[in-house]
Amino acid sequence: MNAIEITNLTKTLGSFQLRLPKMTVQRGLITGFIGQNGSGKTTTIKLLMNMLFADTGQINILGKDINDNFLSTKQQIGYAGDKMGFTERLTLKQIAYTISPFFEQWDDDLFSRYIKRFHLDLHKRYSELSKGMKQQFDLIIALAHHPQLLLLDEPTANLDPLARDELLEILRELTANENVSVFFSTHITSDLEKIADYIIFLHQGTIIMEGDKDDLLENHRLIKGKTAHLVPEVEDLFLHISRNQFGFEALTANWRQAYDVLGDEAIYDKASLEDVFIGYVQNQR
């Protein structure tokens, strides 16, 4: 059973169209969802939470179609996103008090521990918190009922580097349990480099690439070489080439293959996830 399985999903919102013929999020892994702003990440997650209804296609979460008794599945889902819908003028304590009765597995102890860990004051109103603290509280609410699937929409967007590390650490801790899956969307590639197991690239509403993070980072390299070496057979190996007056720089999906052709005439630099992502996006154009 996969954590999330999407088939033939389409959704049109104004001039934007999301088109996912197939998307799988495996259980027990941290799957990252990278995309530029407006690429459809939030739309996808909204569709998963039934905030939006798909035009076509099927979504299965934890083995069940979401159109068929989503209620029990939602007990297992923890969500944190841009719009939480909390009554912001209430205090954190009151928000937790009004929400906890809905979840069978709500754990007050766990909730308190996370609150302490993030140094939040339960008697403060949600509206009085900084953006970063609001995000931390959102995550705590999502985690406090022992969810099997965490759906996070840009969870680190407003966090300072230390807070971000803390959050990533928590996500890593959670996946020590093989029944917990995390699916999170972000445009901060360095976060995914740190903790993602599997990565999906989204661009203009479609998936342009996906794969195991370590695989992606091992096989893709930035090749820098002499312009003279750019013959058609060589260009075929590259996803995207940028030429300048001193040579060329290109992204390849298989550096060993490129090495067979160019040998030591070129330089094979490690590509960051951002480099890989940009390369694939440029390739689409």
Add this chain to the structure above:
Amino acid sequence: MDIIISTSSDTPLYEQIVDQIKQQILTGELLQQTMLPSIRTLAKELHVSIITTKRAYEELEALGLVDTVVGKGTFVSAAPTSQVREAAIVRLEEKIADIIKQAKIIGLTKEELKDLFLTLYEEE
């Protein structure tokens, strides 16, 4: 158990993990039936993807060096280390035979091959 991996090495991460655990098993540093850390713990500590550690353990199992018991964990194989080592040597012999064949096809002499071998051995 020490495992140190380098992200700047040309060797794939999972291979580095396999090599290091393999070495520790073959040299006896890791005793038979010792429980290895779970793939998740290993991934978390080494900051690599769970898919990578899973692949490493699968490779080690294919080599006969470890056994995975569902629900319990992964353990160093009960097969005597010397037997495992001998199996590894046999596989190495096959690879060497192939290299010799390739060298002969290219027309490399025995001396040239020896030199090449020694140079590369020093480098590793």
Add this chain to the structure above:
Amino acid sequence: MSTILSLCRLDFYKLLLYRRMIAAMLIISVLSAVVPAWIPFIYIVSVYMIGVTLIAFDEQYKSNYLYCTLPITRQQVIAARFFLYFILALGLFVGYSVLTIIGQSKLPALDMQFLLLGICFAFNLIFVGLTQALCFRFKFSTVRIIAIIGYLIALVTMSTSGAMVQQAPKLSGIVLDANQSMLPLWGIILIIALVVFGFCYWLSQKLYLHKDFVD
């Protein structure tokens, strides 16, 4: 049922934020025992304010997103809201009835007053029901304007008919004679109220069930 109650608790906490409004309402309500003729007006205004506040908060805080993340169905969200409206209208009806009885010495015709309260109960159910249903179809700002207009019309109508009641004891005398005939009148009022309220509930369910939340 516990889900419905938990949802009502969520709404209740939203209302608690408007402490001043609630305090003012309580004070005015109690004082109304002194001017019992005003009670029907106060009753309608109370229900309106609470109802519209809830809908306004939904709009402001985007509560719909929260409902999507909770393990509840959309049907339950609507059911809880309409349940709350019903309890509210009924509860306040009982409360204001008590206050009317307390101040009955100042009233010319008690059962006419009760009938008026009953009509207000019906009005409240229909009014908040419609407002809530319309909010799922049209923008809240538009609905609020329509609501206020319809509301003012109702208040004006009421004050004129209220004046009629006070100036025509003869009329109430006639009705007092045929005491039993009040029941069919009550019956008609309640049936109309429940039918329209039920319709609004059905309409809300229909509109909310497959609504996309885009913001």
